[in-house]
Amino acid sequence: MRLSRFFLPIMKEIPKEAEIVSHRLMLRAGMMRQEAAGIYAFLPLGLRVLRKIEQIVREEQNRAGAIELLMPTIQSADLWRESGRYDAYGKEMLRIKDRHEREMLYGPTNEEMITEIFRAYVRSYKDLPLNLYHIQWKFRDEVRPRFGLMRGREFLMKDAYSFDLDQAGARHSYNKMFVAYLRTFARLGLKSIPMRAESGPIGGDMSHEFIILASTGESEVYCHKDYLDIPVPGADVDFDDIVGLQSTVDQWTSNYAATSDMHDAAAFGQISADKQVAARGIEVGHIFYFGTKYSEPMKAVVSGPDGIEKPVHMGSYGIGPSRLVAAIIEASHDDAGIKWPEAVAPFRVAILNLKQGDSATDTACEGFYRDLMGKGIDVLYDDTDQRAGSKFATADLIGIPWQVVIGPKGLAAGTFEVKKRADGSRENLSPAATIDLLTR
Ligand code: ATP
Ligand code: MG
Numbered sequence: 001m002r003l004s005r006f007f008l009p010i011m012k013e014i015p016k017e018a019e020i021v022s023h024r025l026m027l028r029a030g031m032m033r034q035e036a037a038g039i040y041a042f043l044p045l046g047l048r049v050l051r052k053i054e055q056i057v058r059e060e061q062n063r064a065g066a067i068e069l070l071m072p073t074i075q076s077a078d079l080w081r082e083s084g085r086y087d088a089y090g091k092e093m094l095r096i097k098d099r100h101e102r103e104m105l106y107g108p109t110n111e112e113m114i115t116e117i118f119r120a121y122v123r124s125y126k127d128l129p130l131n132l133y134h135i136q137w138k139f140r141d142e143v144r145p146r147f148g149l150m151r152g153r154e155f156l157m158k159d160a161y162s163f164d165l166d167q168a169g170a171r172h173s174y175n176k177m178f179v180a181y182l183r184t185f186a187r188l189g190l191k192s193i194p195m196r197a198e199s200g201p202i203g204g205d206m207s208h209e210f211i212i213l214a215s216t217g218e219s220e221v222y223c224h225k226d227y228l229d230i231p232v233p234g235a236d237v238d239f240d241d242i243v244g245l246q247s248t249v250d251q252w253t254s255n256y257a258a259t260s261d262m263h264d265a266a267a268f269g270q271i272s273a274d275k276q277v278a279a280r281g282i283e284v285g286h287i288f289y290f291g292t293k294y295s296e297p298m299k300a301v302v303s304g305p306d307g308i309e310k311p312v313h314m315g316s317y318g319i320g321p322s323r324l325v326a327a328i329i330e331a332s333h334d335d336a337g338i339k340w341p342e343a344v345a346p347f348r349v350a351i352l353n354l355k356q357g358d359s360a361t362d363t364a365c366e367g368f369y370r371d372l373m374g375k376g377i378d379v380l381y382d383d384t385d386q387r388a389g390s391k392f393a394t395a396d397l398i399g400i401p402w403q404v405v406i407g408p409k410g411l412a413a414g415t416f417e418v419k420k421r422a423d424g425s426r427e428n429l430s431p432a433a434t435i436d437l438l439t440r
Contacts, residue, residue, distance in 0.1 A: 038145025189341025338399030354407030
């Protein structure tokens with residue numbers, strides 16, 4: 001992409017209400033625009049990041065055996081009356097009437113709808129386990145939408161729903177999602193910690209919030225320091241290995257980790273002082289087993305090997321890709337701007353032409369731009385007539401992981417200057433060595 005033809009509305013004046021750094025940086029970098037309280041348009045740069053996050057989430061859901069479908073955003077009130085949640089949900093639900101005065105709503109979540117789909121088609125334990133997910137916009141009329149994408153009213157969610165014959169099966173389904181979440185957040189460049197969460201009326205230990213530590217996080221969290229160093233399961237993890245998966249989950253849940261709602265000061269006090277982490281965190285995912293809470297009232301039953309019909313056991317598993325855009329920035333930025341982890345960067349490489357209009361420099365930049373494009377690398381070529389200082393500032397602000405700076409001086413020596421945004425290190429390399437580095 002040529003910057004001269006891209007749509008990148010960099011902002012100089014930042015609205016006062018942008019209180020946290022990710023919100024400020026996203027506005028400055030022209031990633032999104034507020035259209036109403038808690039409702040945002042994704043501009044091209046922001047959309048590229050959102051799509052990359054979504055794709056990593058999708059790949060890890062698929063790897064764990066979940067199957068993608070797509071449910072609508074608008075749902076009928078009658079469906080929610082079946083579970084009893086239409087009245088219970090309260091003001092967070094956006095309620096709408098169609099032209100026939102039928103009551104509808106903009107989905108804040110999809111338990112009812114997925115249960116309805118399940119019961120329409122599945123009758124036998126032979127079709128289980130099943131895990132269906134979608135990545136779809138949600139609307140929750142939050143009391144206090146704030147911090148930009150972090151707490152929006154309209155936001156993107158990946159929500160998966162598992163179906164099992166019994167609680168033992170549901171535990172394996174839960175563990176699959178648990179491990180998929182560890183892998184997802186690690187691939188996004190984040191250190192996530194699964195923390196015990198409120199499990200509702202059913203009780204039990206199968207409810208975890210995945211939290212990343214960040215000083216601007218809305219949750220107060222407490223955990224054992226060792227969680228910051230446990231290795232995350234590799235891509236070859238066997239999701240069908242019931243025992244192996246359980247032992248991974250045990251390893252990740254045996255130490256203390258809780259948000260303030262579940263905090264037990266006495267238990268936390270047992271940890272040696274140098275291993276206590278009391279910090280703030282951002283909830284990026286939540287996994288939850290809720291048994292037959294929806295299948296019972298909505299009559300989603302399956303017959304077991306004994307022929308007896310029973311309500312199916314369910315769990316739900318949410319991740320917020322739009323919140324993650326902001327969360328990743330909170331975890332990875334400096335005074336100059338965003339530092340995107342390579343996996344989610346809107347472009348992997350920026351080419352900075354230091355002397356636009358100088359024919360030797362233009363030729364070298366154009367040639368290198370085509371080389372990178374030919375190798376399938378996402379590249380943003382700054383071919384504008386801005387001065388060098390402003391090109392550096394833009395590239396730093398929008399956080400492109402690699403900056404290749406091309407100017408007459410370097411060209412005379414046969415080199416490009418390659419800057420790594422993550423640590424600011426610079427190297428002068430020949431064009432061939434630059435390509436090598438970027439395709440490694
Ligand atoms: P919170 O406690 O932050 O309100 P929640 O418990 O309501 O979150 P869930 O219903 O578990 O959230 O939703 C699953 C995921 O969706 C969350 O982990 C989060 O990543 C994302 N999410 C929830 N609410 C919002 C929101 N208002 N804006 C952006 N993302 C959200
Ligand atoms: Mg909420």
